[in-house]
Amino acid sequence: MTLSALADPTRRGILARLATADATVGELAEPYDMSLAAVSKHLKVLEAAGLVSRGREAQWRPVHLEAEPLQAVTEWLEEYRRFWDRSLDSFAAYLKTMPAPPRTTNKPKSKRHK
Amino acid sequence: MSKITSDSSAVDEATIIMSRMFDAPIDKVWECFTKPEHVSVWFGGVGFSAPVCEMDVRVGGIWKHVMRTPDGTDFPLEYVYLEVKKPMRLVWQPANHGKSTSGPPTNRTAVTLEDHGDRTKWTMVATFTSMEGREASIRMGYTNTIAQGCEKINELVKAL
Incomplete structure (x- = not known):
């Protein structure tokens, strides 16, 4: 859900804006050529994903960024990247220990028997 | 602000793209990437091992x-x-991809190899699906377990 909420560039823009400070729907809509209703729709998606919350006390109901689910996702993706970085370091080192298989030309299509 | 910017690029379209150049011809890279006796050595990185590694490298085959x-x-x-397009392309995904609602998020991985004579370019595109219901299990420590293992290795390496 977090990922699908982030799949839209407008919603990512809204989150980036909210990372600087809370904002009203009107403020969030400013940079976009879209209606307040359209922006509200995006906010509903972000709210359902737990990525933003709306203030209740103030009449202008400021939108607030909820960083935790975003962090869980990015942490996982970063961990995945680190996993492959390590694996590929290991892979490169392993390749060096292996003798090259016989190869007559540089043509990848040369037939080999296994 | 800068943190969010880099974070959202990491999840942009929910893909991770990585690429490397290896000093080995494409046939050798393919071999080391698709044979269990090789994969069990390097998969995971230094300090990781594989008590089980069976690869049936054909479409529909299981790893x-x-x-x-x-x-x-x-x-x-x-x-x-x-x-499976030997020696250029290999695509795989977890057997339960898109079905499991518990455990860490899963992804489809596509690796493309490019023949550069004595060198080979390796490009990986990892595509993640919706993580609905999975953030909790990440917090429960799957990520931490792997990360802790790596910290130990880093300490060992530093101590050498």
Whole structure:
């Protein structure tokens, strides 16, 4: 859900804006050529994903960024990247220990028997 | 602000793209990437081992793997191959991809090899699906377990 909420560039823009400070729907809509209703729709998606919350006390109901689910996702993706970085370091080192298989030309299509 | 910017690029379209150049011809890279006796050595990185690694490298074939972290925790993995074009392209995903609602988020992985004579370019595109209901299990420590194993290795390396 977090990922699908982030799949839209407008919603990512809204989150980036909210990372600087809370904002009203009107403020969030400013940079976009879209209606307040359209922006509200995006906010509903972000709210359902737990990525933003709306203030209740103030009449202008400021939108607030909820960083935790975003962090869980990015942490996982970063961990995945680190996993492959390590694996590929290991892979490169392993390749060096292996003798090259016989190869007559540089043509990848040369037939080999296994 | 800068943190968010870099974070959202990491999840942009929910893909991770990585690429490397290896000093080996394409046939050799393919071989080391698709044969269990090789994969069990490098998969996971330094300190990781694989008590089980069986690869049936054909479309629909299964890759069964038990990944043992440096601190001895075993992670059983099961992947299915979706595309096999020796020696250029290999695509796989977890056998339960898109079905499981628990555990860490899963992804489809596509590796493309490019022949550069004595060198080979390796490009990986990992596509993640919706993570609905999975953030909780990430917090429950799957990520931490692997990360802790790596920290130990880093300490060992520093001590050498």
